[in-house]
Amino acid sequence: MTALALRQDGPGTETVPGPRRRLLGLVVALVVLVVLLVLSVMIGSTAIAPSVVWDALFRSSAGIDQFAIRDFRLPRTIVGLVVGVALGLSGALIQALTRNPLADPGILGVNAGASFAVTVAVGLLGVRDAQGYMWFAFAGALIVTLLVLALGSTRQGSSPVVIVLTGVCVGAVLGGAREALQLTNPDAFDAMRYWNAGSIVGRPLEVVWPILPFFAVALILAFAVSGPLNALALGDELAVAQGVRLVRTRVLAVIALTLLAGGATAIAGPIAFVGLMVPHVARWIVGPHQRWIFAYSILLAPSLLLVSDILGRIVMRPSEIPVGIVTAFVGAPVLVALVRRKKASGL
Template identity: 50%
Template sequence: MLTSLPKGASSGAPEVTPLAPRPTVAAPGGDPSHPSSATRRPRRRLILGLLVAAVLLLLAVAASFIVGTRDIALGTVLDAVFAPDRSVTDHTVVLDLRVPRTVVGLLAGLALGLAGALMQGVTRNPLADPGLLGVNAGASLFVVAGIAWFGVTSALGYVWFAFIGAAVATTVVYLIGSLGREGATPVKLALAGTALTAALTSLITIVLLTDGEAFDRYRFWAAGSLVARGLDSTLPLVPFIVAGTLLAVAAARMLNALALGDDLARGLGQNLVTARIVCAVAVVLLCGSATAMAGPIVFVGLAVPHLARWFTGPDYRWILAYSALLGPALLIFADVLGRILARPGEIEAGLVVAFLGAPVLIALVRRVKLVGL
């Protein structure tokens, strides 16, 4: 925009330099929950992508019901789901083995996908996930303590130790990252999380080396598997995941504000302490539940938010919605692939998802330049 000379001004007045338009950082009215208009995606495209993600999740669930070490016809699988008969062996296999592991995959994938998106948003670090910031390590250490010292063997028993460990790790990382004049910056949080993970992993190893029985139980849980997780010990964890999901939804607008930077977020009226506390509680609930159910599965929380961001742009309201669908789809597809690759045996989903997630993340990095979040 050019600034015109006042009427009647002398022709000898100094020349005025044109001013470049300022970029839009928030929607009219100062609402920090709206990203820049230059980076918005058409709403129709976002809804269509969400429907595609939902279809992928349905296909993953169907494949999980159908594929296994025992060949069962599709019609028999449908009968087992909608008209079960316990006297039929194939129905029992579907109901007692495939349905529970699919439910675990849905819940754990949802929790890990949302937790990864929250952590990347609150730290503005594209490499943040529950594994990097020490949350998984904290949960794992306390679960190991429960196994070795208290004889805990069920997911419902693991969850309380996982919650405490995740909360302790999150608090320690935040306190360490907050030291100094600049407060909790993304880089300091990442460094604190990496250091804490290394320390906690060493403690886990020490405990396991001194207790052979605990090591035998831990090694199957730590691989990240959906097998042998019954519904009786899984369904009681649903309220925790629901609570974490609701907090994640409530945090979406806060994350959009935090993405603008701390100073601008404060200027727009955002309470940074409240935003980080809400996100931290949600991450503890989600990661603790997922870790208790399926073990310390890595890479879902790292890769899924980037895959979602590829379609949605920077708006966390859509990133969280996509992550809630893509997380369980990725985990269940990994579990199904593990059944196919090692028939008649199986490969744990936690191992397969790492091989699936790494190429996806590399492709995203090569296609899209990752910037500060």
């Protein structure tokens, strides 16, 4: 696989780390994630001693602080982990599928579909709680993505460019319809105001468990198509020459990324920047090998989400800032710095 050993970053050429260094990096990323998971449980808007956190997690003590850990911080951390994994992997998938380093799941209409469905649920059907409109968001994301794929497919087949443009158009139409609904319905506006910011606060684990099987299926599909996606990065003709079944690969990839992005959006609302930035960083670290990019994205994305969430809890104590806002503040400067240092990556 000499073709994969070298990669082009714009005009320059860089060598890619070997398997041992990749593996070492993966272990480091895993350790960082574990540390952040611990910090996420330990740090919050209320100061709680580490010993109390330990009690809360490993003993059945029934103090107020122990309950606070079990009621709020632990579920929030798990939600952050799950949503982060889904966003990172879906971002890596969409960038590989479209061969577009600026792609994120939003361009397939995932966010637009979920947002529109939630607005309808809240504004017209009177659904109020996260568990209630989660399924609307998930269904909206899936239906709109399928619609985009159907509209973006021609008799000659489907091309990433056509699909992306169709996604942008459908997203714009749904965005307009959503805003019209919100302007005429103050209740929907209030509910959507927070949902649109993207947050992992106040999401009980009951919201997460039903989505997990979908994520598991998506995870399997993603790694199953990682090989063909490597070949696809070289162009359709070369991929076909290497025995890749284009339609099958694209359909499976789209199913996987839609399940992941749709599920993450249903749980936390649209959190845009994670799916865009993390696959970039992963690609800079490991080169254009999708399986490694996927693995790194799975570890780095929840790390970014958890760091952002922890910062959101402490910068405005005792109030908090939604994680969707903090990820943009944290992620954007990091991405710009990386871009300036390494130049934009190709696929």
